[in-house]
Amino acid sequence: MLLVAVLLQTVFATWFMLSILPYNGGTWVEIGMASIFAILFSWISLGFWIGVFGFVLRLRGGDRHSLMHQQTASTLASTPMARTAVVMPIYNENVSDCLGRLKTVYLSLRRTGQVEHFDFFILSDTRDPDIWLDEQAAWASLTEELQAEGQIHYRRRPLNQNYKSGNVGDFLRRWGKSYPYMVVLDADSLMGGDTLVQMVQLMQRHPRVGILQSSPSLLNGQSVFARIQQFSNQLYGPLFTTGLAAIQMGEAAFWGHNAILRTAPFMQYCGLRKLPGWGLFKGPILSHDFVEAAYMGRAGQEVWLEPELRQSYEESPPTLVEELNRDRRWAKGNLQHLWLMLRGRRLRLAHRMAFLNGIMSYAASPLWLAFLVLATVAAASMVIWPIEYFPEAHQLHPVWPEWRPLRAIVLISITFALLFLPKFLAVFDAVMGGRSRSFGGASRLMVSVLLEMLVSALLAPIRMLSHTRFVLESLFNIKLQWAGQNRSGESGWSEAIINQAFGSLLALGWIGFAYWIDPMFFLWSLPVAIPLIFAAPVFVLLSRIRAGQTLRRGGLLVIPEESSGSQLLDDLSNEPIHHQAHGQMSAFQQALINPRLNALHAGLARDLGGATRKERLQALRTRCLREGAEGLSNTERTLLARDRVSLEWLHVQIWRAPAESLWGQLLRRS
Structure with missing residues (x-):
């Protein structure tokens, strides 16, 4: 049904598009425009019909084939539990924030009375010694506070390979066989205890399910940008996830977090070999989640998306700058999937289509830009070059180019309807379901929707240009830095101007050229050009936390949890976590001075051994004692912090240091 609806709609729209063009597709420029239009329109149509399907199913009370509806609530609640690992891979994150979320999950599980079935693992890939020493201190404090020794574990792997999937793989090789199930959380994930219990029980009742993916809602947004993202996610998301889950059924995608995995088949079938191709298609797989779902499906395991699992959350990037930085990584990972989509053996069609959908998330932007370029060429050719009325030899009748602006307006209106109608269906769904009050009331809900649509229209050209750059960088295999995300903060003017200067200048040049060609074409170009010209102010305004809180106090962009x-x-x-603050000292300095922390870190460290390494360590210890922590590089401090003997030796020597020395002064301050 979905395929037929999308194809019929696309064929009709493309025919209508050809009837609008001056030569009805008679030139290579118009053929290119129609071809790109068909690809982009089909992708928009796909999203439209998924939203419509979701709306119809929600009107009928949900999808009766979903996992949640395949048994009664009482039957599910009586299902016995099984041992489950909850893993949180982290990399250079804010320690208090990510462990605070883990504490919240633990407390929620404790209230269910089922916490004894869960073990928690903090899996660190952090390279900065000041951060990972702080992680260890916070972990120890958290386990002591919750009285969860032996239930909340911390591991930092010294060899950082294959990014997040390598980190999870390291956990599975060590402890995977001890746990039938594994729940994967991101550093910004938050899940309710009842939801985690239900996920385990669903896996117990459905032994063919290899991955069960919840549908995370966005939460805890402070800036205008984050609040718009979480509002649209919570209002529109249920329609699209319900429709998507109903279409995919047991061949859904894995989103990499807020999901439960059956450990044994995941270990057996989801090892990720490096891509054997060239350039972009060579080396480790960056976006692992879709690939792991495809491998599970190939092995005969089902992958389900379950929209009715409540209390599953994540956080939005606080600013557009941070979102685009994240998209730069995701673009390269998704484009890698082209190799697997075309050359992966025995993969199911649904999973190949999931690869294609992820690729189009970024490839749509350069296609849209190419369409604008061809439209500009077509408009310019009518002015700059003489019109060829007799394009073929011995032609008896002239070909009259003719623009049909009214038809163009109709086609644009149809396209906008496909984009925006599902949003209004979501509003209707919220009103009919009695949820409008939780979004601030019916009137404020409509104002919030209009505000979200305005901001989305402003951001679309900015994302188009940025994603085009990311796609080109990926195709030329420009190396990316793997770094932790900034999950708080605002964008400054200098950062925003530098980030968007090229796009603003390009847009100014384009509309100047458009005005020279034709005033009408200039007017058509403004909706794309204006957001690009004023991109820097848009960046700064949307990042403001005070403005976001003002909107919240006014009842706009409110979500049910608020x-x-x-x-x-x-x-x-x-319930924030309580671990010792470092004040003006770094975590490395505290690890050497504070007796309790020194004992903790020394207990987690190893005797690195080896004659050559011992000589180097002794030299580093002497330098550290003489020059202080600032005299050592990150690598040198990491080496000392990993060595038990060095930690203990430096602790003793620092407490014996003269009062006027660097360490003596720090000791007095401590």
Whole structure:
């Protein structure tokens, strides 16, 4: 049904597009425009019909084939539990924030009375010694506070290979056989205890399910940008996830977090070999989640998306700058999937289509830009070059080029309807379901929707240009830095101007050329050009936290957890983790001075041994004692912090240091 609806709609729209063009597709420029239009329109049509399917299913009370509806609530609640590992891979994250979320999950599980079935693992890939020493201290403090020794574990792997999937793989090789199930969380994930229990029970009742993916909602947004993202996610998301889950059924995608995996088949079938190709298609797979779902499906395991699993959350990037930095990584990972989509053996069609959808998430931007370029060429050719009325030899009748602006307006209106109608269906769904009050009331809900649509229209050209750059960088295999995400903060003017200067200048040149060609074409170009010209102010304004809180106080862009309250949010704000603050000293300095922390870190360190390494360590210890921590590089401090003997020796020597020395002064301050 989906395929037929999308194809019929695309064929009709492309025919209509050809009837608008001056030569009805008689030139190579117009053929290119029609071809690109057909690809982009089919992708928009796909999203439209998924939203419509979701709306119809929600009107009928949900999808009766979903996992949640395949048994009664009482039957599910009586299903016995099984041992489950909850793993949180982290990399250079804010320690208090990510471990605070883990504490909230633990407290929520404790309230269910089922926490004894879960073990937690903090899997660190952090390279900065000041951060990972702080992680160890916070972990120890957290386990002591919760009295969860032996239940919350911390591991930092010294060899950082294959990014997040390598980190999870390292955990599985060590502890995977001890746990039938594994729940994967991101550093910004938050899940309710009831949801985690239900996920384990669903896996127990459906032994063919290899991965069960929840549908995370965005939460805890402070800036205008984050609040718009979480509002649209919570209002529109249920329609699209319900429709997507109903279409994919047991051949859904894995999103990499807020999901439960059956450990044994995942270990057996989801090892990721490096890509054997060239350039972009050579080396480790960057976006591992879709690939792991495809490998599970190939092995006969089902992968399900379950939209009715509540209390599954993540956080939005606080600014557009951070979102685009994340998209730069995701673009390269998704484009790698082209190799697997075309050359992967025995992969199911649904998973190949999931690869294609991920690729189009970024490839649509250069296609849209190419369409604008061809439209500009077509408009310029009518002015700059003489019109060829007799393009073929011995032609008896002239070909009259003719623009049909009214038809163009109709086609644009149809396209906008496909983009925006599902959003209004979501509003209708919220009103009919009695949820409008949780979004601030019906009137404020409509104002919020209009505000979200305006901002989305402003951001679309900015994302188009940025994603085009990311696609080109990926195709030329420009190396990316793998770094932790900035999950808080605002964008400054200098950062925004530098980030968007090229796009603003390009847009100014384009509309100047458009005005020279034809005033009407100039007017058509403004909706794309204006957001690019004023991109820097848009970046800065959307990043402002004070403006976001002003909107919240006015009842705009409100989400249910804010209007009705949430135990998870209360725990997150009222139950921060309590670990020793470092004040003006770094975590490395505290690890050497503080007796309790020194004993902790020494207990987690190893005797690195080896004659050559011992000589180097002794030289580093002497330098550290003489010059202080600032005299050592990150690598040197990491080496000392990993060595038990060095930590203990430096601790003793620092407490014996003269009062006027660097360490003596720090010791007095401590």
